[in-house]
Amino acid sequence: MYRILIADDEPMIRKGLQKLVEQSGLPIASIRTAENGMDALRRIREERPDFLFTDIRMPKLDGLELCRHVAEMDADIQIVVVSGYNDFEYAQKSVSYGVKEYLLKPVTIKGFQEVLEKLVRFSAKQRSETFVPVTRLEAWTAKLDEAVWLLQEQELRAVLMGMRSELDGFGLKPSRLCDVLDELNILLVNRINQRDVFTLRAGLELADVSEKEEAWRRFDDSVRSLCEELRHKRRGRRKDPVEEAKHYIEDHLAEEVSLEEVAEYIGLNASYFSQLFKQSTQETFVQYRTRRRMEKAKKLLQQPHYRITDISGEVGYADHPHFTKTFKKYAGCLPSEYRQKMGTE
Incomplete structure (x- = not known):
């Protein structure tokens, strides 16, 4: 998906170029327009475009100065200068600012399509040259997911530092780094949400970022905000959810505690908690609770001052025959037979 910005002080030119983009069949994320160079610069800072089409002669800030500002950003924006025949020699000065193509007015459908195809080809080549393997993205996401899910702050810092060290080795430009970090953030949020626990938000905005340090700062903040959101939803608890559930069950063996109640207490979706508990303990919630009740009953039966009917209530059975069965x-x-075997009769 491509983001496109068209800068021209003539409304008809802007509308014409916008229509040509819309009819090109190119996958478009956004098409924005600017009526002068200053307006275009502001919009670039708000959201980095992939392709910039700019007129040369514009009020407030001309196209040549706009190209210079964009070059200084090192934003990896492909620039197409649109100029009249008399301005072409002047427009060629912008080559030092990384201008990729020129379009002479009046712009033809064929000429515009050819330029657009060149931009797309160059963009694809550029991305392949700074390719980060999917296997690395998945590996980083898995490590981030585990550290965030278990709220392991030290491990999270180590993973983030390791990622940064590796990504620095790829020599990515700021714009490409933003793309990678954005993809990592989406993968991480999706992975956490697939646990069917909470719905966490992606919460990362990098479209206006032109420096690597700022991109990393925002990514770090986004990942840490996921931890904070998760911690808040768990009511600040840092323990392993299954272990915490076990403690809760142990403290409430005398009560008829339901799976839904325990799941709500530790801040998990009941369906997910049921699966997680079974996977961790190899028992269902009910099986585990029953086993713990019976193990406690055995201990109490070894103490002769406890009546069996009292023990029944101590382990959560108001119906004594049900407890016996x-x-x-x-x-x-x-x-009673167990008590005899233990010699506590």
Whole structure:
């Protein structure tokens, strides 16, 4: 998807070029227009375009000065100068500012299409020359995901430092670095959201960034904001969610605690929590809770001053016959028989 900016002080020219872009079949993310050089510069700073079409003679800031400002940004913007025949020699001075193509007025459909195709080819070549393997993006995303999910601040710092060191080795221009960081951010958010826990927002805006340091600062801030959002949704808890669930179950064995209640307590979606708990413990929530209740019942049965009916209530069974039946299924004998075996009768 390409972002395009058209700068010309003549409304008819702007509309004509915009229409040619729209009819080109090019995948377009945005088409914006500017009526003078100052307006164009402001719009470039708001959102970096991939292609800039600019007139030479414009009020406030002419096309040549606009090209100079863009070159100083090192923003990797492909510039096409649109000029009249009498201005062509003047327009050629902009070659030192990285201008890729020229279009003579009046602009023809064929001439415009040829220039656009050249821009696309050059853009594809440029991106392939600064290609970051998908396997690296996926590996970084997996490491970020784990550190963010477990709220491991030291590990997160280490991953971010390692990523930066590797990406610096690719020699990316600021604009390409922004593309990579934006893609990483989207991959990370999608990966976390696929856990079916919360819906986190991507929250990274790099369209107006022209310096690497600022791009990294915003990316770091975005990743850390994901941690903060996750921490807030978990009510500030840093423990492993399954371990925290186990503690909660242990503290409430005498109560009829539901899976939904525990999931809400630790800040997880009930469906996801059920899957996560089974994967971690090899037991369902109910199986685990029942086993812990029966293990506690065994300990209490070894203490002769506890009546069996009292033990039933201590482990969450208001219905004593149900407790007896469950205990026999778990231990292979009745509670009274177990007590006899332990010599506590």
